[in-house]
Amino acid sequence: MAQQTCNDTKQRILQAAIFLFNSKGFTGTSVREIANKANVNIAHISYYFKGKGGLLEYLVSTYYEGYIKVIEENYSELHQSNAHTVLSNIILDILNYQHENRQLSRLVYREVTLDSILIREVMTTYLTKEKYFIKSLFEQGIKEGYYRKGFVPHLIIQLRSLLHMPYLQPQYMSEVLHIQPHEAYFVHQYYKELKYWLHSLLADKKLENKQLIMFP
């Protein structure tokens, strides 16, 4: 029972922090505001997270732990599959992961554009791991003659841009494009578009054979 109450307090703090960091920015939010919004005593935030910085660190790390797990799990299927299938599955699973963690995705992708000690650590751990897996998959696809020869780091930028951007800019999506990325059909529809992108990486000689298989 005590455990449950503790988790509940932690969760309330986390949800309040995500909401406030997204609407007022990290520097624009005070610990007191988080405590008020979460309806907890301000001391709880120090106790669980050692303050505002620790709270952000917890949120960013938790997000990327889950993100890397999605990639790793798919990558481990490579021996009984192929790079192209694994990449397709990663795209779908990351879209779903972002969909399930929409508010946090937005916060994390926004924070990661900053130049801070926390973000440098994120880069040397999670984002380097992410690069390792994605790079291996592209390289394997190219080696097998499946993908056209491309400059792999540029393929990585493109994949990440296409995956992350809709979740970084939800207002642009809804107010300018009139798309609702929080609705379930978005993932399905957008995934189909990203398959076209992946398709554009296929080497010319594979193109004719694969076209019908990929887009039946």
Added chain:
Amino acid sequence: MAQQTCNDTKQRILQAAIFLFNSKGFTGTSVREIANKANVNIAHISYYFKGKGGLLEYLVSTYYEGYIKVIEENYSELHQSNAHTVLSNIILDILNYQHENRQLSRLVYREVTLDSILIREVMTTYLTKEKYFIKSLFEQGIKEGYYRKGFVPHLIIQLRSLLHMPYLQPQYMSEVLHIQPHEAYFVHQYYKELKYWLHSLLADKKLENKQLIMFP
């Protein structure tokens, strides 16, 4: 002479603000810090920009004025060209515009992920205009049977993601991918990749004929 001094002061304030907003965030930067960094009297910032908010507004508006001008100029060539060529030219010119305004691009693309009155205004003016032009071009390409039938708003998200992301995340680019987007060859190399993306939009029946023309 007085005019020159005035422009010089304004420019110094703008450069200082871009630097500080990028490194410490908008809310994390004070007007006094901007004045110190620019080596001007703090009263100049009120005089020219009516404070920190006005400074940000000036930077964001100036950026998008130039951005929309790039698109408009290319769009006006449509009557003597075609949608695909105009889109290719827009991609190259926007990449160059971003390259010339790297620090400001980063600041603007970061700010635009926030939910503020300024950003809502930017959306109803500049970003709605941007959508109008890009949408017309995709729709014309689809109407002419040149592009495959796709959901146009999703094509717009993809184009914007691919164009903006490298400039939003310069540290990720240099520290994880070891790419230097500030170097001149980056635009050239990345443009080639984005042409592949545009190529992936071509309708299947156009594919074989166009392939050699587009990628000689």
